Amino acid sequence: xxxxGRGIRVTIPSDVSYLEPIRTxxxxxxxxxxxxxxxxxxxxxxxxxxxxxxxRHCYCNSDRERIDLSFAFADDFFEVxxxxxxxxxxxxxxxxRPLDDVRPGGLGVHLMRKVMDEVTYTKNRWGGTSLTMRKxxxxxxEPRKDRSGR
Amino acid sequence: xxxxxxxxxxxxxxxxxxxxxxxxxxxxxxxxELKVALDGKVRKLVIDMDGVSxxxxxxxxxxxxxxxxxxxxSGKLLLCNLSAKVLGVFQLANLDRIFQIRETREAALEG
Numbered sequence: 121x122x123x124x125g126r127g128i129r130v131t132i133p134s135d136v137s138y139l140e141p142i143r144t145x146x147x148x149x150x151x152x153x154x155x156x157x158x159x160x161x162x163x164x165x166x167x168x169x170x171x172x173x174x175x176r177h178c179y180c181n182s183d184r185e186r187i188d189l190s191f192a193f194a195d196d197f198f199e200v201x202x203x204x205x206x207x208x209x210x211x212x213x214x215x216x217r218p219l220d221d222v223r224p225g226g227l228g229v230h231l232m233r234k235v236m237d238e239v240t241y242t243k244n245r246w247g248g249t250s251l252t253m254r255k256x257x258x259x260x261x262e263p264r265k266d267r268s269g270r
Numbered sequence: 271x272x273x274x275x276x277x278x279x280x281x282x283x284x285x286x287x288x289x290x291x292x293x294x295x296x297x298x299x300x301x302x303e304l305k306v307a308l309d310g311k312v313r314k315l316v317i318d319m320d321g322v323s324x325x326x327x328x329x330x331x332x333x334x335x336x337x338x339x340x341x342x343x344s345g346k347l348l349l350c351n352l353s354a355k356v357l358g359v360f361q362l363a364n365l366d367r368i369f370q371i372r373e374t375r376e377a378a379l380e381g
Contacts, residue, residue: 136295140272143291143324161355168326172294219364223338224331227363231327234362 126153127192134175134204135183139168142189153193159255162235163198169228170202170251178206178249197237198255204248211241272296274321275303283314283379289321292329300329304336311343316378320351325359337369346370350378 128149132138143164150160171187179185188203216233217226233239236253244250273296276287284307292300307315317333319325333349340347350372352360360366372378 136293137272139293139295140291158358161358164324165326165359168293168324172326172328175294222334222365222368224335225327227327227330231359231362 126194127190129188129190131186131188132171133183134179134185134187136172136175139171142167142171146191149191149193150198153198153257155198155255155257159198159257163200163255166232166236166239166253167200167202169232170200170253173228174202174204174206174249174251178204178209196257198257200253202251202253203244203246205246206248208243208247209241209249214241273299275300277303277307279312280379283316284310284312285316285318285375285379287318287320289323291324292319292322292332293324293326294328297328297332301332301335304332308336308339312345314346314348314379315340316375317347317349318351318375318378319349319353319356320375322353322356325356327363330359330363330365333369334365348372348378348381350375 130145132142146164146167147160150163155163167189174187175181186205190201192199214229216228216230217223219230232253237256238252238254240252242250242252273288273290273292278285278287286303286307288300290296315336337347348370351374352371357366357371360369360371370381372381
């Protein structure tokens with residue numbers, strides 16, 4: 121993550137009980153960054169899904185691993201990076217199910233892509249996966265992007 | 271825990287009221303409460319989400335699972351009292367077209 125001047129880093133165990141406190145933290149950071157309420161909710165959702173995928177798929181539900189989260193913001197974007205220390209996941213294998221195939225599961229990646237403007241997976245220097253998600257901040261007077269997909 | 275779940279058996283329906291965050295952490299507890307109602311093959315299951323502040327894909331998966339089980343025995347499942355934030359997540363996944371969603375508990379019990 122490039123130096124944006126403003127940001128925060130936090131490390132949590134790969135334990136799903138930590139996701140609620142992380143959402144509380146996001147509320148605070150996103151407010152500091154000046155994100156509108158709806159955008160804060162969307163970042164909360166995307167980060168929850170990103171961390172849940174790491175815990176479930178990368179760490180096989182072990183709560184003894186580590187997840188690093190970095191939040192950075194500037195005038196026109198809010199960026200979150202989630203780093204894990206597992207195996208690098210090939211982005212081409214990360215797919216969501218078709219929405220008309222209604223069944224439990226397979227929605228996490230879809231939700232992340234839907235609510236964030238950029239979602240990228242890269243190999244990090246520890247050999248794990250770095251998930252970077254960026255949300256563009258609307259300029260005053262600019263209409264919000266319709267994310268309902270209708 | 272990040273969730274509270276209450277189950278009430280009414281004459282014509284079972285109401286499961288949820289409050290808190292329905293996420294990967296709390297979904298197993300919700301699944302357990304719903305299982306009790308579903309094992310009894312209740313004809314109408316109303317899930318009152320008045321106190322739900324957050325839902326993620328695990329929460330959606332739990333509700334889809336319940337819906338499919340109810341449909342398998344020709345029962346009915348309705349959701350009610352969704353906040354705009356929670357309804358927004360259903361809309362992102364097009365699930366507002368799959369679930370029967372009512373504004374109030376009364377409307378859900380009638381419908």
